[in-house]
Amino acid sequence: MDTSLTIAELKELRALTSDQRGAHREAFTPGWVLARQFLEERMANLPLETHRDHAGNFWATLRGQTSRSLLIGGHLDSVPNGGWLDGSLNTLAGLAVLRRISKEFNGRPPVTIRLVDWADEEGTRFGKSLFGSSACAGILNLDEVRHLIDRNGISLPDALSAVGLDFEKVLDSGNELVDAAAYIELHIEQGPVLLDLGLPLASVSGTCGVERHAITFHGQAAHSGSTPMSRRKDAFLAAAKMAPEIYRIAGRHAGVATIGSCTTEPGIVTSVAETCRITLDQRHLEAQSLASMLADGRAAADRFAGEGGVGVSWEGLCQIDPVPFDSRLLDLCDEAIIETCGATHRMPSGPLHDASAVARAGIPAAMMFVQSLHGISHNPIEDSSEEHLNMAVHALDRLASKVMKTLV
8 A cells, every 4th residue: 555645645735724833724614625625636536425414524435335334534624723634644544545445346345435524523613522523423412502603703503504504404414324333543642652652553442531620719809918828818829739639639540630721810919819710621531530530639629728718619611421442443453553563552542533422323433543743733843754654544554454354
């Protein structure tokens, strides 16, 4: 399999939809539409059926001898000023696999192969990740997203209408999964684990569950010059103690945790903080461990509030269950990686991916990661070596062949 064409196409897409600030392919924008056109043009000489479903997902189907389908997924949309590989690698590597299978089987493989470019995986425009795959999987709550607006005041239904989609019909996209028997996806790691291990590729055991909360400590405003330290009810002091504590909690449970924002009131230099609001994001692949992390966080907040003579309240922001991937497909993924580069590794994914939505629909799913240089993504410096990109496309192709044999 010649992967040079895929690398060239990735660079061509970068030139078409990026500038010095990074990639600009936000969902339902002109840059995203241009990327879609680029993808479709490269399918012109293949015996594929192409269409867009009711949620804006783009499907390319290579009909097989049976309607049982292997799905290969990706997403062309990017975050603003994003990297050149996030999402686009998945899609163009999937196209390479379609080319190889079509040629090998003269356009008629044993099972149907379908490439899907999911709509709005990133969710940066409206704050809802995995829009297209969640709609297709039947797990999108329309009432929760109906009133979402972007930074320019455009509503999600209006943005969909601008590209010819009816918001009220997006769940009809679920018809695409009727014959789906397996789903595979390649993605850049977006972190430093493989870089630190010195490994090109890894299989992904699942996507982590998420507990996301706002924690507000309630103290008392007081003059910063006239109030003795021993008499203060400093909301910020209690909140600040959470920062090292969530690292200790994450370490005990082998998870990850982040305090991503902190705001105080009255927020002036001459006053002790009356309130301090922080946001806490906790993630783990195992549901029980995630629950324990949350319980430990609540206990810590109560302890620090008591020590400072302040109150504390919690507001739930987001809760996502862990999604383990299919063990049989993961074994095949490990085999494909070992055959490609000699060694593999299994790791959970902290970020969400479309594969998790597909898995929640009951379809066996698996993912593989390729090493990210610098361990950085969602950034113009996002990169992977060409050697590893070539390996990744080969490994995805090997995995597709292995999964096909199990579906015949």
